[in-house]
Amino acid sequence: MNVMQASPIQPPNTYDAEPIPPEARAEIDRLLRSGDLFRYTAPEDAPVALLEREFADLLGARYALAVSSCSAALFLSLKALGLPRDAKVLIPAFTFAAVPSAIVHADCVPVLVEVGENFRIDLADFEAKFTDDIAAVMISHMRGHTSDMDAIMALADAKGVPVIEDAAHSLGTTWDGRNIGTIGAVGCFSFQSYKLVNAGEGGILISDDPEVIARAVIMSGAYEHNWKKHKGPQGQNSPELAEAFARWQNRLPLYNMRMQNLSAAVIRPQLPHVARRVRDGRRNHDLVADLLNATAWMHVPPALPKEARAPDSLQFNLIGMTDAQARAFQAAAKARGVSVSVFGLSEDNARAFWNWQFLGETPDLPRTRAMLMSACDVRLPARLTEPELRFIAEGLIGAAAEVMGAPSRAYGT
Numbered sequence: 001m002n003v004m005q006a007s008p009i010q011p012p013n014t015y016d017a018e019p020i021p022p023e024a025r026a027e028i029d030r031l032l033r034s035g036d037l038f039r040y041t042a043p044e045d046a047p048v049a050l051l052e053r054e055f056a057d058l059l060g061a062r063y064a065l066a067v068s069s070c071s072a073a074l075f076l077s078l079k080a081l082g083l084p085r086d087a088k089v090l091i092p093a094f095t096f097a098a099v100p101s102a103i104v105h106a107d108c109v110p111v112l113v114e115v116g117e118n119f120r121i122d123l124a125d126f127e128a129k130f131t132d133d134i135a136a137v138m139i140s141h142m143r144g145h146t147s148d149m150d151a152i153m154a155l156a157d158a159k160g161v162p163v164i165e166d167a168a169h170s171l172g173t174t175w176d177g178r179n180i181g182t183i184g185a186v187g188c189f190s191f192q193s194y195k196l197v198n199a200g201e202g203g204i205l206i207s208d209d210p211e212v213i214a215r216a217v218i219m220s221g222a223y224e225h226n227w228k229k230h231k232g233p234q235g236q237n238s239p240e241l242a243e244a245f246a247r248w249q250n251r252l253p254l255y256n257m258r259m260q261n262l263s264a265a266v267i268r269p270q271l272p273h274v275a276r277r278v279r280d281g282r283r284n285h286d287l288v289a290d291l292l293n294a295t296a297w298m299h300v301p302p303a304l305p306k307e308a309r310a311p312d313s314l315q316f317n318l319i320g321m322t323d324a325q326a327r328a329f330q331a332a333a334k335a336r337g338v339s340v341s342v343f344g345l346s347e348d349n350a351r352a353f354w355n356w357q358f359l360g361e362t363p364d365l366p367r368t369r370a371m372l373m374s375a376c377d378v379r380l381p382a383r384l385t386e387p388e389l390r391f392i393a394e395g396l397i398g399a400a401a402e403v404m405g406a407p408s409r410a411y412g413t
């Protein structure tokens, strides 16, 4: 039986977002009527300030600072940690181009670490590259894949080097029961539309360190005494924070990377939906992963034992395919209505380190390169239904079967 005919539905559109919860409308309307869009106009409880409180509580952090993007949050984290010009920052070589870009923006130098076929940091290479001149570590939990945070934190702590977590795509993921983004000195998240919470653009950083937060708040654009509108845990005035603000007043540049109230009005009503999106995303991912893993041509690496994933996309490795076969697989899947890209084969892919030409010469990283040449990326938003998920799995399996010359039967149905 033909796989296409067996599927009762149209190819799912994996790029459409979920509708924004209707509760956002009244608040947006109120803001439009009053024109109160700037976070520092209201004396207190501006939507951005309320978002910071709610997000910090959701994650279990003492402080949060909402900004214009996760890239801005990563940049401000480096600045808040006081890294000098040309400081070296370790990052995994499998990440989005925005991550090395944030490091360059902060006048620092990224040092790329190999990533293995399970999409996680190669710990032997991490240790080898963690020389005494490394000033910070930025762990990108790329596509939500969590590297061994116990090993990473043990090494960084032993050297007294701060860890920034790029949790842009990891909201809801946990490591040993702890929220990703709360393990390092700073955690950064994105509200860009392809992430779990969608505001078009936006980002937030969390930390328990009042010194780091005070510096980030000022540099994000809390000029003059606007820092007074930033509170501590439970929305209370925090003496530690006030002391840190007093210490840094007028001593730091203002980069103006603030979030505005309309973004917070779009984000806040989505926070109660995070738990459901995480649960559904995990169910969707595991359903498709099990179907692909039952074949000989595709492998989804398992989560690490201490990791509970919150995926909204699926990554898997092609097994035993040449580059030509992998290209044919992409095309055959597309013909079946399923959009899949091999990271290293699609032109200009911003997640392939050799395309980061702004770094000058990129290092030779054979392990990461080999992974990128067989690793596939499929969007799998939490809102997909089971028939849509089966359509995607069947499309991928049918495409692989076609390319590898195996009988095209409807696997997993």
Ligand SMILES: *Cc1c(COP(=O)(O)O)cnc(C)c1O
Residues within 6 Å of the ligand: 069, 070, 071, 072, 095, 096, 098, 099, 140, 141, 142, 143, 166, 168, 169, 189, 190, 191, 192, 202, 203
């Ligand atoms: C999306 C993403 C970013 C950048 O987030 P922006 O809010 O668009 O700046 C950084 N790192 C990772 C892993 C991402 O997925």
